[in-house]
Amino acid sequence: MGITARNVATGFLNMPSELETPPPPQRSVIYDVEGGVIAEIYDRNRELVKVDDVAPVMRDAIISTEDSRFYEHGGLDISGTFRAALRTVSGSTQGGSSLTQQYVKNVLIEGTTSEAAQAEARETTLSRKVRELRYAVSLEEKMSKDEILEGYLNIAYFGDGAYGAESAAQHFFSKPASELNLGEAATLAGLVRYPELYNPRLNPEQATERRDVVLDRMVDTESITQEEADEFKGTELKLDISTQSNGCVPSKQPFFCDYVIQEIEKSDKFGETETERARWLRTAGLQIHTTLDPDMQAAGQKAVDKWVPRKNESRKVAAEVFLEPGTGQIRVMAQSRNYGPDESKIGETSINFATNADRGGSSGFQAGSTFKAITLAAALDQGMPYSTSFTSGSSTTITGQKNCNGAPLASWSLSNSSESKGATTHNMVSGTKASANTYFAHLQKRVGLCNVIKMAEKLGVTRADGQSYDNDNTQSNNSFTLGSEEVSPMSVANAYATFAARGVYCKPQAITKIDDRQSGKTIELDSDCERRISKETADGVNYLLQQTFNGGTASSLGIGRPVAGKTGTTDGSASAWFAGYTPNLAGAVFVGDPRGPNQHPLRNITLGGRYFGTVYGATIPGPIWRETMQGSIDKLDADNFSRSPSRFGSTSEPAPPAPEPSPAAAQPTSDQGGVPNVVGQQRDSAVAALEAAGYRVNVSETPIRSDQAQGTVAAVNPNPGTRLPEGAAVNVFLSNGGGGDTAAGFPGAGTPWTHGREPDVVPVMLPMF
Known part of the structure; x- marks a missing residue:
């Protein structure tokens, strides 16, 4: 017997004893720029708290119920362990473990990732009990009792998806653990033994009986008096269930929430593999600080919902992005859809139409005449003056263009959207005001198609599907200046933000800082900016795009401040756009049909109780942009654009031709x-x-x-x-x-209509995919 005892003791002491006790998994929180909660993301609904932030009655209830001699033993309660060992051998797993042993068991379970390892941590064998005992003894040597109690209160499972005392208190009683009263504390303490059996939401009678048992046990341990227990015994549970919102579905900003998750999971700066990054996001208790402005976002969401209601029978959608020039920080990301996985439901989607496919978006939509600003930038970058003029009729044919591979393109015939006959002369100023397709076709040829494409890439405008502009599967480059490429509102908004920032391109930024509560580290994320075009080129574009609000296609869209922008409508009103900006906020709005804009164009539709024969860039996207801006400018300085650079010459328009009788x-x-x-x-x-x-x-x-x-x-x-x-x-x-x-x-009464100015329409477009 002595030899056996010696061998058992020696074997016990030789067992591994070092147990790592990292902070258990907890929920991550995404915040807007003012600290408001956008969403919570987690595998475990847990919020860690200090032991002093748990009400004393809660601590007493747990100790009285689970380990009344906790502050007396050294991690091994001999009598309790002996009882537990006998029960384990006989096939029972009831009771006996000290609070320290229970903490060890939970740490072992939380620290495993495979099902096999979790099964081993939960196995009902004597060897598992002995292993836990060895870890418990070692743990008592390096941790204080209060530290062990704190760890237990944060790791224990209380049922209904609530891990830890803080989350349990918030879930069942909608209050922090520091404010629990005696009855509430006893209810929660009774759950840890059998969380599902005693779940007060599902089984209130069993939970009430269990609470009263805990109160009696607290009287036995002299934690409370009999009078205090009697105050709560036999009374009904007073639950105040608060369901934690896990993920983006319950968020009020679901598509931005999804974008933030995509930014973390798709970026190697946050981990080597996407699996590692996804686990880090859902277990590390991250505090993710973002750029979204709640007031601007509210204005944007209100505008898209007003003009394109979420459950409209025509199934059209509006999506918009607004960014801060000079930082790239995303202030608004909204669309007229509910967030959800069932695409068959009217008004529901999980696709973020505001961004590119690699960030949860679509394959994009043709952007129409918003691309004409890119051609202006390419022309000014080459030093062409505003007076660069072309004379053509209402239609023209362009020949001799080549793509960036040097391959010749077929001749391209196009027309303005007017019924004008006879010659019309435009320079950059009048051509931009009128959004004359024929003018921009000639300007693109003079600049060089490839130079326009390269300017788009400088400005960060990429195809939403990730393909190159020059590939063997498209012949759309002829009409590049008229927006024949499928892009996202994010790309267009960011290009216009580059103009507003006087040529400084900034990568779109959604996250500014991540506090990792598990590791204690903070990741600061700075804006990623660089100069892409000269100040003079950007200032020239800014001047020209201001003219669209001065008698041009955006005349009705002013906001009482200096603004610049461009309407865009694709052939047959398949899609409609507006992109515009002040010196300190830039945004792009898209309206179309995700089922296929060419097959389901913006014609003869009713939205928000209003009938539209045809929708153009200034019909719906423009007002959405204007109302979002109007709800945002109170937070913005009333800055002015820089003056038009003198190097581009006169800002006058060419004299109009003599009008024909009508x-x-x-x-x-x-x-x-x-x-x-x-x-x-x-x-x-x-x-x-x-x-x-x-x-x-x-x-x-x-x-x-x-x-x-x-x-x-x-x-x-x-x-x-x-x-x-x-x-x-x-x-x-x-x-x-x-x-x-x-x-x-009456201004202009009796004068003929000036042809070639409205609507802003792109002819000769490729099908939408």
């Missing part, structure tokens, strides 16, 4: 077709009639003298009966009721 204008009656005669009608009915005829309507805020009743339509420009292309803009002027000659106070 028979339609001579007899302005609604019977002739064209612009309906709405003079004398109320504002709303007039706007409805014009929109029903397929036109865009701009209502002047300045009333004019007229014999018409005050508030009714005094005049329209172009005149009633004028035949215009579908989607062209019609200006409406209301009467001040003062009487007199209408034309005397």
Whole structure:
């Protein structure tokens, strides 16, 4: 017997005794720029707390129930262990382990990743008990009792997905562990033995009985008095269940949440493999600080939901991104969809249409005339002046273009969106205002197609599917300047942010800092910026794009501050875009149909109770951009753009050609077709009639003298009966009721419509994939 005892003791002492006790897995939290919670991500719903942040009654309840002699023994409770050993041999696993041993068991389970290792940590054998005892004895030598208790309170499972006392208190009672009362503490302490059996949400009767047992045990250990126990015994549980939101689905900013997760899981700066990075995200208790501005995001989400409701029957979607020029920090990422995996449900998707495919996005959408800004940048970069002019009719044919591989491209025939006949001369200023397709086709040829493509790459505009612009599967490069490539709002917004930052490109940034609570380390993430084009080139583009708000395609979209931007509409209104910026905020908005814009164009649709014969860049994307900007500018300085560089010469437009007589204008009656005669009608009915005829309507805020009743339509420009292309803009002027000659106070009354300016449409486009 002595030899056996000696051998057992020697073997016990020779067993491995060093147990690593890293912080257990806990939930990670994603924060916006003001510290608000965007989402929580975890495998274990756990929040670590110090032992002093747990209510004393909770600590007493756990010790009284699980190990009443905890502060007396050295990790090995001889009587309890002997009972447990006998029960284990007889096939029972009930009771007996000291609190330290239970902590050891949980550490071993949490520290395993394979199913086999977890099964070994849970096996009901005497050898497992002995192994735990050896670790417990060693642990008591290097950790204080309070440290062991703290570890136990943070690692124990309390059921319903709640790990640790803090998460359990928040889940079952919606309060921190520091504020638990005696009845609540006893309820939670009773769960750790059999979390599912005593789950108070699922089994309230068993949980109540178990709570009362814990209260009796606390009386026995003199932690509380009988009177204190009686106050809670026999009473109903007063639960206040709070469901923790795990993942992006319950987040109010789900698509940005998904983008942040993609940024971590796809970047090798956070780990060697995607599997390692995903586990780090879900177990390390990260505090992820992001760039999203909650006020700007709210304005953006409100705008996309207003103009393109999430569950619209036409299944159209709006998506937008706004960034800060000079840092690349993402302030807004919104789209008119609920976040979810069931693509068959109207209004639900897990695809982030705002970004590229490698970050959870789509394969992109043709961007229309927003690409014309890239051609302007390439031309100015070569030193071409604003006066660079071309004369052409409403249509033209471009020959002799080559792609970046030197391969010749077929001749390219295109037209403006107007019905203009005869020659029209444009320079950069007037061509940008009018968004004249023929002008930009000639400008692209002079600059060199490959140079325009390279400028796009400088500005960070890449195909959303990751393919090269020059590949054997596309012949779309001819119409590159007209936006025939599939891109994401992120790419377009970032290019325009580069113009706003006077030529400094910054990689889009969603995360500024990550605090790793498990390791205690902090990862600071700085903006990744570099100069891509000269200040003069950027300032020149900024000047030209400001003109679109000054009598150009964006005239109705001002926000009361210096702004620059460009509308974009693809052939047949398959997709519509608007990209615009102030010196300190840039954004791009896309509207289209993810099922295939060419097959499901933006024509004859109803969105938000409004019917649209045809949607253009200024029809829906423009107002979304404007309303997002209006909800954001209070946080922005009212900065001005730099002056137009003198090296690009005069900013004048070329003299317009003599107008041709318009028979339609001579007899302005609604019977002739064209612009309906709405003079004398109320504002709303007039706007409805014009929109029903397929036109865009701009209502002047300045009333004019007229014999018409005050508030009714005094005049329209172009005149009633004028035949215009579908989607062209019609200006409406209301009467001040003062009487007199209408034309005397009517800007431009009687003048013919200037062809070639609206709508901003891209012809000859490839199918959408």
